Amino acid sequence: DAKTTQPNSMESNEEEPVHLPCNHSTISGTDYIHWYRQLPSQGPEYVIHGLTSNVNNRMASLAIAEDRKSSTLILHRATLRDAAVYYCIRCRGNQGGKLIFGQGTELSVKP
Amino acid sequence: DVKVTQSSRYLVKRTGEKVFLECVQDMDHENMFWYRQDPGLGLRLIYFSYDVKMKEKGDIPEGYSVSREKKERFSLILESASTNQTSMYLCASSLDGNCKETQYFGPGTRLLVL
Numbered sequence: 001d002a003k004t005t006q007p008n009s010m011e012s013n014e015e016e017p018v019h020l021p022c023n024h025s026t027i028s029g030t031d032y033i034h035w036y037r038q039l040p041s042q043g044p045e046y047v048i049h050g051l052t053s054n055v056n057n058r059m060a061s062l063a064i065a066e067d068r069k070s071s072t073l074i075l076h077r078a079t080l081r082d083a084a085v086y087y088c089i090r091c092r093g094n095q096g097g098k099l100i101f102g103q104g105t106e107l108s109v110k111p
Numbered sequence: 112d113v114k115v116t117q118s119s120r121y122l123v124k125r126t127g128e129k130v131f132l133e134c135v136q137d138m139d140h141e142n143m144f145w146y147r148q149d150p151g152l153g154l155r156l157i158y159f160s161y162d163v164k165m166k167e168k169g170d171i172p173e174g175y176s177v178s179r180e181k182k183e184r185f186s187l188i189l190e191s192a193s194t195n196q197t198s199m200y201l202c203a204s205s206l207d208g209n210c211k212e213t214q215y216f217g218p219g220t221r222l223l224v225l
Contacts, residue, residue, distance in 0.1 A: 001225075043115075043156070043216030045202050051210075087153075094122035096161055096208035097142060098169070101154040 002026040004072040004088040004102035014111050020105050022088030030055045032091040034099065035062065035073045037084040046086065047073065049050055083109045114138070115217035117202050123193055130189040132220050134202030141207045143185035144167075144214065145177065150197040160185055192224045197222045 005023040011017040021027040024033065032051050033079040036044040048055055048062045050071075055062040075082055092098040118133035134143065144159040146169075156169030158177040166177050174196060178186045185204075189196055199221050203214040 034210070034213075036214075040220075042173070043203070043219050044214075046213040049210070049213070091210035093210040096167065097205055097210050097212065097214075098156060098159070098161065099144075099154075099214060103151075103153050 002089060003100055005085075006088050006102055006105045006110065009035045009106040009108070011053060012075075012082075013105060014109055015077050016111050018075040018078045018107065020075075020086050020088075022072070022089060022102070022108065024088070025069040027090060028092075030093040032093060033062070033064060033068075034072050035060070036089060037082075037086045038104070042105065044081060047086070047109070049091065059080040067076050078107075078109045080109050080111065083107055085089045114206055115202055115218050116198065117200075117217040120218060120222050121221050122188075122225075123225065124192050125225050126172060128189075128192050129192050130222070130224075132187040132189075132200055132202075132222070133216055134185045134187070134204075135183055136185075136204040136215070137183065137200075138202040138204070138206075138215075139182065140215075141182075142205045143179065143213075144203040144205075145169070145175075145185065145187045146201045148201055148219070157187065179193050190216065192222075194224050196222065197224045198222060 027042040034049040035047040087104040090094045146158045148156045160179040176188045202217040
């Protein structure tokens with residue numbers, strides 16, 4: 001199963017928006033796009049997910065390209081607590097909800 | 112709030128020992144998962160279970176087995192621990208196998224095999 005591709009690291013300033021890109025060019029029609037984040041010494045934590053349409057929740061927004069080959073996680077105002085590794089993940093709907101993790105992007109937030 | 116707990120945060124075992132890692136969830140979830148996380152390799156699925164006594168192999172099941180005798184509990188077993196099984200082990204649960212549901216992760220068990 002092909003994994004997603006993300007930048008290894010990104011930097012942001014506090015209170016500014018952050019756009020975390022992800023490529024998933026081999027995604028199949030039944031795969032959902034999930035984003036999780038992992039803080040140091042903790043398990044991953046759900047952020048947002050979508051299939052075709054853009055999605056918003058209290059944590060973030062997810063913009064999915066029309067061809068579904070890429071997506072962008074948007075944190076509207078980064079805080080110091082948002083510093084974490086962000087994973088863009090394919091969820092295989094036809095394989096029991098199996099998550100296929102990529103390498104993730106380590107986001108650092110500067111005060 | 113969903114809570115997923117793992118029996119130990121840190122564990123040190125010797126090569127050849129049988130190791131049990133326990134995971135318990137309190138939200139009546141159908142699906143449970145075991146992953147391992149290694150630097151440079153990310154999270155990889157070892158086994159998952161979609162019902163009591165049911166199990167499915169993930170991407171790296173070799174050297175591991177699992178047990179799910181009760182809905183809330185999912186155990187990962189290393190029959191004969193080896194040094195290459197030194198890793199962070201993460202358990203997760205979800206309401207069902209639908210990608211519309213999220214997975215809730217435990218805090219992880221860091222296992223060192225000497």
